[in-house]
Amino acid sequence: MIEASLYLLAFAAAAAGCLSIERRHIEVFGNPPSPMRRLLLKIAAWILLAAALCEAVFEQGPGIGAVEWTIAAGLGAILLIVVASFRPRWVPRLGVMAACWGMALTVIG
Amino acid sequence: MSTSIRKSLAWLHAWAGLVAGWALFMMFLAGTASVFKEEITAWMSPELGPGIDAMDALEAAEARLNAVAPDAERWSIRLPSERSPATRITWRARDASVTESEMLDAGSGRVVAARETRGGDLFYRLHYRFEISNPVRRGWWISGAATMFMLVAIMTGVLTHKRIFRDFFTFRPRAATQRTWLDAHLLLAVPLLPFHLMIAYTGLVPIMTTVMPWGMIANYGDERPLLEQLADLDAARRAYSSDRRADPAAQRPPAHVPSPTVALRSIAEQAAQQLGGPVGSISVRNPNDANAVVEVVRRPGGALSNRPARLLFDGSTGDPLPVTTSPSPVAKIQAALYGMHMARFADPMLRWAYFAAGLASSAMIATGLTLWIIKRRRRFTDQTRIPFGHWLVERLNIAAIVGLPIAMAAYFWANRLLPLDVAARAQLEVRTFFLVWLSTLVVAMLRPADRAWAEVLGSAAFAFGAIPLLNALTTDRHLVASVVQGDWLMAGFDSTMAAIGLLFAWCAVKVAGRTRASAAEGTAVPSALDSSTWRSHE
Numbered sequence: 001m002i003e004a005s006l007y008l009l010a011f012a013a014a015a016a017g018c019l020s021i022e023r024r025h026i027e028v029f030g031n032p033p034s035p036m037r038r039l040l041l042k043i044a045a046w047i048l049l050a051a052a053l054c055e056a057v058f059e060q061g062p063g064i065g066a067v068e069w070t071i072a073a074g075l076g077a078i079l080l081i082v083v084a085s086f087r088p089r090w091v092p093r094l095g096v097m098a099a100c101w102g103m104a105l106t107v108i109g
Numbered sequence: 110m111s112t113s114i115r116k117s118l119a120w121l122h123a124w125a126g127l128v129a130g131w132a133l134f135m136m137f138l139a140g141t142a143s144v145f146k147e148e149i150t151a152w153m154s155p156e157l158g159p160g161i162d163a164m165d166a167l168e169a170a171e172a173r174l175n176a177v178a179p180d181a182e183r184w185s186i187r188l189p190s191e192r193s194p195a196t197r198i199t200w201r202a203r204d205a206s207v208t209e210s211e212m213l214d215a216g217s218g219r220v221v222a223a224r225e226t227r228g229g230d231l232f233y234r235l236h237y238r239f240e241i242s243n244p245v246r247r248g249w250w251i252s253g254a255a256t257m258f259m260l261v262a263i264m265t266g267v268l269t270h271k272r273i274f275r276d277f278f279t280f281r282p283r284a285a286t287q288r289t290w291l292d293a294h295l296l297l298a299v300p301l302l303p304f305h306l307m308i309a310y311t312g313l314v315p316i317m318t319t320v321m322p323w324g325m326i327a328n329y330g331d332e333r334p335l336l337e338q339l340a341d342l343d344a345a346r347r348a349y350s351s352d353r354r355a356d357p358a359a360q361r362p363p364a365h366v367p368s369p370t371v372a373l374r375s376i377a378e379q380a381a382q383q384l385g386g387p388v389g390s391i392s393v394r395n396p397n398d399a400n401a402v403v404e405v406v407r408r409p410g411g412a413l414s415n416r417p418a419r420l421l422f423d424g425s426t427g428d429p430l431p432v433t434t435s436p437s438p439v440a441k442i443q444a445a446l447y448g449m450h451m452a453r454f455a456d457p458m459l460r461w462a463y464f465a466a467g468l469a470s471s472a473m474i475a476t477g478l479t480l481w482i483i484k485r486r487r488r489f490t491d492q493t494r495i496p497f498g499h500w501l502v503e504r505l506n507i508a509a510i511v512g513l514p515i516a517m518a519a520y521f522w523a524n525r526l527l528p529l530d531v532a533a534r535a536q537l538e539v540r541t542f543f544l545v546w547l548s549t550l551v552v553a554m555l556r557p558a559d560r561a562w563a564e565v566l567g568s569a570a571f572a573f574g575a576i577p578l579l580n581a582l583t584t585d586r587h588l589v590a591s592v593v594q595g596d597w598l599m600a601g602f603d604s605t606m607a608a609i610g611l612l613f614a615w616c617a618v619k620v621a622g623r624t625r626a627s628a629a630e631g632t633a634v635p636s637a638l639d640s641s642t643w644r645s646h647e
Contacts, residue, residue, distance in 0.1 A: 003458045018278045063413040064459070067307075067449060071462045074301035077277075078469065081296055085280040 006056050006068065008102030010076030013048035015095025016041050017077075018084050027088045048099060049073060055106055115269055122265040123484075126477045127502070129258030131509040132239075134474045136252060138513055139236040140308075141467030143229060144452060144460060145602075147193040150228025152602040153524045155584040157195050157212070157223055159596050163188040163387065164374055166196040170213055171373050173220075174198055174396070178209075185392040186373075190408060191598065195223075225534040226524055231542065232517070237316065240539075246319045252312070253320035259309045262477075266298060273299060287487075290480050297473035304466045305473070311450035314443060318346050325349050358421050358430045359394060359402050366399040371427040373403065380405035380420045389417065399425050409453035414444040417453075475510045482506065504553045504561075511565040512549030514609070518572035519545035521606070525583040559624045566617035574610025577603040 018024050020041035025033040033041065052072065057065035084091050142149065151157065170186045178184070181200040189196050199210040214221045234240050238248025267273065277299060280292045298305065318325050322342055329348035330338050338345060370393060377388045389408030395401045401424025407417040421430040436444070448454060452463045482503050523541035527534055549568075553561045580603055581587030591599035 003456070007458075007462075014278075021278050024278055060459075061412070063445065064411075064454060067413070068459050068462065070303045070307070071301070071459075071466050074304055075462060075465055075469070077300035078296060081278055081280050081300075084278065085282050 003059060005102040005105035006052050006059070007072045007076060008098040008105070009048050009052035009055065010069075010072040011080055012076075012095050012099035012102060013045045013052065013073070014077040014080035015084075015091050015098065016048060017045035018080055018091060019095070020045065024084060024088070024091075027084075028091055048102075051103075051106075115271075118265045119269045122262055122269055123481055125258045125261045125265065126474070127481050129255045129262070130474055130478045130481075131505055132251065132255040133259055134471055134478070134509050135239075135513055136236055136255060137467060137471040137474060138517075139232040141464055141471060142232040142517065143236050144455075144464045144467060146229030146233050147190075148229070148598055148602060149232070150226070150230065151193050151195070151598055152580075153226045153228040153521070154195065154212075154223040155580075155586055155599075156221060157214075159194050159594075159598060161189045161194055161196070163190070164377065166213070167374055167377055167391065168372075170196055170198045173211070173213055174200060177211075178202060179397050181396060183392060183394050184396050185390065187390045188388060188408075190387070190389070194598075195221075224524070224529050226538060227535045231520065231539055237312075249316040249319045253316050256309055256312050260306075263302070263305055263309065267302070270295065270299070287480070287483050290476055290483055294473060294476040294480055297469045297476060301466055301469050301473075305470055307449060308467075308470065311446045314446045314450060318342065318349065358432070359404055361394075361400050361402060363395040363398045364400040367397060368399040368401070368425040370396050370401045370403070370424040376403055376422050376427055377405060380422070383420060384418050386410055386418075393424055396424065401425055402430065409448075410456065412454060413448040414441070415448035415451050415453060416444045475506075478502075478506050478510065503558050504550065507553035507558070507561050507565055508546070508550035511562070511569050511613075512546050512553070514613070515549055515565065515569045515572050516542045516546035518569065518576065518606075521576055522572070522579060525579050559620070563617055563621045563624060566613055566620055570610050570614035570617050572610070573606050573613060576606035576610070 019028060020033070020038050022032050022038075025031075025038075053065070053069045056069040056072070059065065060068055080091070080095075083094060166189050167186060170188075174181070174184045174186070178200040180203065182203045182205075183201050185199045187195075187197040196213040197210060198213060199208050201208045212221045212223055213219070231240070234248075237252045238245075239251055241248040241251075270276075276295065280296050282289055282292075284292070313320065319342070322339065322345070325342075325345050326335065326338050329345045329352065331344060373391055373393070377391060381388050384405070384407040387408045388405055390406045392404045392406075393401060394404070403422040403424045404419055405422065406419045409415075409417045412418075416436075419432070421432055422428065423430055452460065455463055482499065485499060520538055520542040523538045527537055527541075531537060549565055552565060556564065577588050580599075586596065586599050588600060588603045591597075591603070
């Protein structure tokens with residue numbers, strides 16, 4: 001199951017990245033993000049992506065790990081964008097849940 | 110970038126995508142199905158049950174080979190796995206030109222009378238050679254050319270996209286039709302861009318000896334003039350592949366001194382530990398001869414390379430033999446690129462990810478083909494005069510995008526419904542596939558576009574959605590039974606088919622709803638994909 005954490009972290013990274021976009025943030029929270037909040041969301045997105053890469057390389061080795069990370073990041077982003085387009089309010093909740101589960105699985109595994 | 114260059118690139122993107130689009134869609138969809146090639150074959154051979162221990166299978170296979178071909182030139186045994194319950198033995202008798210093969214039941218060691226089918230192999234052959242067998246490599250040329258178009262389309266697509274990063278998270282399902290389709294096209298294209306590039310580029314590696322033979326000729330060519338060698342690549346190809354494959358120890362000639370080969374089970378168990386993974390296949394050269402050589406190949410996994418690790422053993426003593434050749438860095442890179450395309454190394458989760466990404470690629474091409482129509486339709490205000498080209502493109506779109514999946518489902522139906530003892534059964538299944546595909550094109554040509562979309566989508570929903578039912582009626586391995594027994598291969602196939610059926614049903618309802626809505630409004634642009642009720646140009 002530990003492998004699933006890669007996909008969860010990729011989804012969470014996309015959620016954070018999406019919320020750092022002003023228009024998307026307004027759709028979800030009703031107000032534009034402060035510059036600080038935007039920056040933090042962006043940093044969170046990149047950290048989550050990096051964590052996913054570490055996880056993949058650690059689990060599968062650099063070759064397969066890089067391939068799987070690339071696909072996971074793409075699929076995670078597509079899924080997130082679909083969620084954000086039809087159910088924008090779910091984005092923060094699902095993003096936080098995915099991040100927590102992803103990290104929990106990594107730690108347990 | 111100046112606007113005129115961007116316009117030219119957009120033009121190139123649209124036309125490169127259109128010209129190769131249908132071929133590429135088929136290559137991507139068939140390739141995506143090929144990710145589960147083994148599983149498809151297993152579903153299509155329901156006589157072969159699950160739960161087989163690989164080592165028991167090996168013993169049964171060895172006994173069978175000793176009975177039918179004790180002094181063959183070579184034996185090969187492909188062991189069963191979770192992905193494929195079949196144990197396949199092949200052998201080639203001395204001085205014989207043909208290789209014979211059988212499928213075995215591991216429990217009894219007897220030959221299984223599984224129904225004749227090509228299984229997932231059809232999609233695999235379709236994927237890179239369009240099921241063209243004569244001349245063998247014509248299909249390679251077509252897929253190679255289509256791949257070049259794909260690379261052109263990817264490059265021009267990236268360059269014409271004005272705000273590739275800023276619009277990364279943009280998808281507006283409720284915007285105007287053309288905008289939504291463009292958003293969907295970008296949504297499928299941009300996040301998976303590295304995957305699209307990787308798959309298109311590495312797809313050239315398996316066929317490079319045909320479409321880019323220069324390097325091979327430079328290294329493995331002979332004294333003939335270059336043009337002659339280009340016209341007949343077989344000699345260079347043989348030298349190239351034997352150089353990559355062969356280990357001198359594995360090629361040693363028979364001693365013609367009888368000596369029983371040691372039990373393969375003990376060799377396989379020893380090898381599995383050294384290889385760090387399960388054994389996928391075993392071959393024996395010169396079985397029951399003093400010079401017998403046993404080659405044990407790991408099941409793919411743990412590395413990108415399409416050439417899994419292997420070990421050699423002396424067949425009469427069971428001692429390991431040194432593997433003397435080690436591949437050059439170039440050969441290793443070639444094997445890794447090849448492997449990346451084939452994804453044989455993938456564990457279940459990564460396999461599903463490849464499958465999902467492949468579906469996204471196929472859908473990207475499908476949305477691109479649809480966009481071509483939607484964009485150009487606006488130019489025609491007089492709805493009765495549609496140019497023949499546009500009429501044809503939309504028909505081909507329907508037959509390619511929905512017709513191909515219907516044909517795939519029909520292939521599965523044929524597998525279950527054709528009598529088991531009919532002659533040339535495997536070919537009949539394939540023929541059903543092509544006939545059904547052709548008939549979707551006929552339907553698309555005879556019906557107005559919007560109706561045709563709704564009808565073929567509805568047919569696809571039924572064709573896929575009813576497959577679990579079909580399986581339940583024609584075999585005893587229905588969905589409930591396979592879930593109860595933990596037979597995840599069978600259960601996974603059935604439920605995937607049901608899910609695909611639901612997806613098509615959703616599309617059909619959407620399309621039919623939109624057609625009805627615009628018909629109620631009495632507008633002149635009432636179509637499914639908002640593509641107007643075109644008649645042919647006459």
